[in-house]
Amino acid sequence: MLSLVKNIDVLTQDYLSVISGLMNIAGRSSDSQNNSYFVNFNQDITSLAVGTKAGYRLFSLSSIDTLEQIYENDSEDICIVERLFSSSLVAVVSLASPRKLKVCHFKKGTEICNYSYSNTILAVKLNRARLVVCLEESLYIHNIRDMKVLHTIRDTPPNPVGLCTLSSNSDNCFLAYPGSNTIGEVQIFDAVNLHSKTMIPAHDSPLAALAFSPSGSRLATASEKGTVIRVFNVADGTKLFEFRRGVKRCVHISTLAFSTDANYLAASSNTETVHIFKLDEPQDVLPNQSNDESQGWMGYLTKAVSASATYLPSQVTDVFSQGRAFISVHLPVHGLRTVCAITTIQKHLRLLVASSDGYMYIYNFDNNEGGCVLAHQHRLFGKSDGSSERVAGSDIGDGTSTDSQTPAKQSSNKTEPPGSISSYAGIVRGRSPGSMSESEKFHEMVAATESPPKDCFKLNDDTEFPPIPPQGTDFFD
Known part of the structure; x- marks a missing residue:
């Protein structure tokens, strides 16, 4: 009888523990509905951008122990924010003006230019040569140095989620987008020479996710079924790898991401699992x-x-014939949009997962044994210092973190009415007179789009400023 009572007591404690966990997840899900966050990594996974209804924040990813906030803007609600590598150039779109793109210099608190489109902006992609704006049925390709529209791809198949990707490598500057809304065709466009390169029949179902490798030579694809992930050679469209994510259920894959060394491919979805595939x-x-x-x-x-x-x-x-996941990582939450990345931080390979409820999880990545252990959980909102929680016994890093930088804060600026195009003279009114000479503006324009030195990449290099066009430049003629 005593044994039976003890067993009941143990079962009761387990039941309460499960209920408590479910309540925590439900609470997090409820918060995410009230506070939906745009989260995205920059091109070389050195920083994280977070857009909220109260502005946006940029975080450095140089350490796993602390999430260093390098910038905060609380002037407007942001639905898209994209940073150009580690430069000071950011492209932002607000919920209040979803058709207007603003290109800003966040360190100086300066708006460089803005441009309004005929429809809602669904995605913005950029590298050191091009900036691409995706609407539901068209794509605009800008020269990032002077923001002139070089080419417009019109009458694309309906693309309500703005699915597209731009290679981060300017030498292989390819743009990929859906060629159909009924089957999984991928159109590859040469964004430098401005012509269509090839069409890849990737899946039978419509596309759900696309990602270029760091060199731009490979393209990963997933369909709306979410069961099979394929990797293609961009040069000739041949299939290189095929992986099966699962067979039990169809899921929505939200992100495909190559590791910075291009040896692994990560896939996150609306489930609690992130799959990592090895590209042997x-x-x-x-x-x-x-x-x-x-x-x-x-x-x-x-x-x-x-x-x-x-x-x-x-x-x-x-x-x-399909490969299986090298590692499967189980997240603390599910049912949320997540973005993932695999990069080296403090001399070790890490898996980074950021979710739309404002949390980022850092896992220690064991590429020999094939395992991932949760090391840190960071909160991306609330406290301005980017609070974090260490998971006991999981830290294997021995690198030293960089000194914290005092977060800059931009005051609210009046924006021009929707539909207007800012000339350079209109932009200068927002800055103090004489703060930057014409030669300095041209130097900063060139510096932001230059490739970094081969031996190092300076995360907070003040010389890496965004493009500022010469006075009198007509951005969109």
């Missing part, structure tokens, strides 16, 4: 290697499937 090159069996020496039972099974490929349905042979 195919290993051919050597001519003098016997069949008995290769792959054991898996080799035998693969050989059997290959031999019977003409008799089995294509769906069956596809399942056997």
Whole structure:
């Protein structure tokens, strides 16, 4: 009888623990509905941008122990904020003016230019050569040095979520976007030479996610079914890898992200799981290697499937040929939009996951054993210092963090009415006279779009300012 009472007591405690956990998740989900956050990493995963109804913030990712806030703007509600690498150039779109793009110099609190479009801006992508604005049925390609419209891709298939991606590598400056809203066709556009490059028939279902590798030579794709992820060679459209995320349920994949060394591919979705796939090159069996020496039972099974490929349905042979996740990471929450990245911080590979409820999770990445351990959980709103929680026993980093920078804060500025185009003279009115000479403006324009030195990348280099066009420049002729 005493044993039965103890068992009931244990079960009751477990039940209360589960209920408490569910209540915490429900509370977080409720907060996310009231405070939906735009979260995105910059091109080289050195900073994180967070847009809220009360402005936007930029955080440095140089340390896992502290999330250093390098800038805060509380002047308006922001739905899109994109930073150009580690320069001072940011492109922002507000909820109040969803058709207007503003390009700003956040360190100086200066608006460089703004431009209004015919429809709501759904996405903004930029690298050191181009800035792309995505509307539901058109794409505008700007020269980032003077913000002139170089080309407009009109009458694209309906793209209500603004799905597109731009290679961060200016040498392979390719733009990818859906070529159909009924099947998973990908259009690849050369954003430098301004012509269509190729069309890749990636999936049977409409596309849900796209991502270029850091070099711009590979493209990862996922469809609305969310079960299969493919990687293609951009040069000729050939399929290089095919991975199966799962078979039990269809999910919405929100992000595909190559690691900064291009050896891994991460996929996050509206579930609690982030999948990481290893991009191993195919290993051919050597001519003098016997069949008995290769792959054991898996080799035998693969050989059997290959031999019977003409008799089995294509769906069956596809399942056997698809790769599986190298690592599966379970997040504390689910049902939220998340963005993920894999990068090296403090000499170790890390998995970063930021969610739309205003939290970022940092995992220690073990590329040998194939595991991820939660190291830190950072809150992206509330306290201005970016509060964090350390997970006990999970830190393996031995690097030193950089000194904190005092967060800059921009005062509210009056914006021009929607539909107006700012000339340079109109922009200067927002700054104190004589703060920057004409030669300095031109120098900053060039400096922001130059490639960083090969040996290092200075995160807070004050010489990396955004483009400021010469006086009298007509941005959009």
